[in-house]
Amino acid sequence: MKEVPVLEAHDLCASYRRRPVLHGVDVALPKGVLVGLLGPNGAGKSSFLKAVMGELKPDSGWVKLFGEPVSRARHRVAYVPQRESVDWDFPVTVADVAMMGTYGGLAWWRRAGAQERGRAMEALDRVGMASFARQPIGELSGGQQQRVFLARALAQDSELLLMDEPFAGVDAATEESIVDVLRELRSAGRTVLVVHHDLQTARRYFDLLMILNLRVVAFGATEEVLTSGNLDAAYGGRLTLLNEVASRSVVGGKM
Secondary structure (H helix, E strand, O other), rough: OOOOOEEEEEEEEEOOOOOOEEEEEEEOOOOEEEEEEEEEOOOHHHHHHHHHHOOOOOOOEEEEEEEEEEEHHHHEEEEEEOOHHHHOOOEHHHHHHHOOOOOOHHHOOOOHHHHHHHHHHHHHHHHOOOHOOOOOHHHHHHHHHHHHHHHHHHHHHHEEEEEEEEOOOOOOOHHHHHHHHHHHHHHHEEEEEEOOOOHHHHHHOOOOEEEEEEEEEEEEEEHHHOOOOOOHHOOOOOOOOOHHHHHHHHHHHHO
């Protein structure tokens, strides 16, 4: 029996204020893979994540999670937003943020207790942030903040993890540590979809790539998708170095 996709979109079209941001998107993600989502600025990458979470209503077409409508399966998805979209002055500690990942599993009459605190601290430990538990989130560096938001997603223990530019503004060590955690999630059968912009690391990080520019330009195994032809189709002449970078990636192979 064929396995139901973790995430499936069919003929998905969406717009903001009558401006199209997604058009005819068709894609299906299997279980237990790391997927990179590439495309130029304004290509609809963040919009696609919002459609997956049910925050952007399709004009036509549909999205399903685990074979069900988004409204019925949204609790099985965790989301790590772009750093720029977060109010870092909000007065919460690192532990508070990680604990938020446990709230979805609580009945409305229950408050988070020792079990939830334990899950939050375990998640912080996995990303190397347990020692910062009592520190205000706004006092951390960008890379540390990103680790904490990953910990919140880990505490949620979801089967699908969506990450919007998680490596933007972080140092190399933080990026590698995040990738290590994502590989652990893949080994545990989780599916991870990451909005990414660095073509040189995309080949190393992801099993599958989806190149988006309002519609799906290409989707499949990384080595088959990361070609000069696909990059030309997605980016046009705006980034003249993309072909060179792609060629280097293909010639150099996996690191």
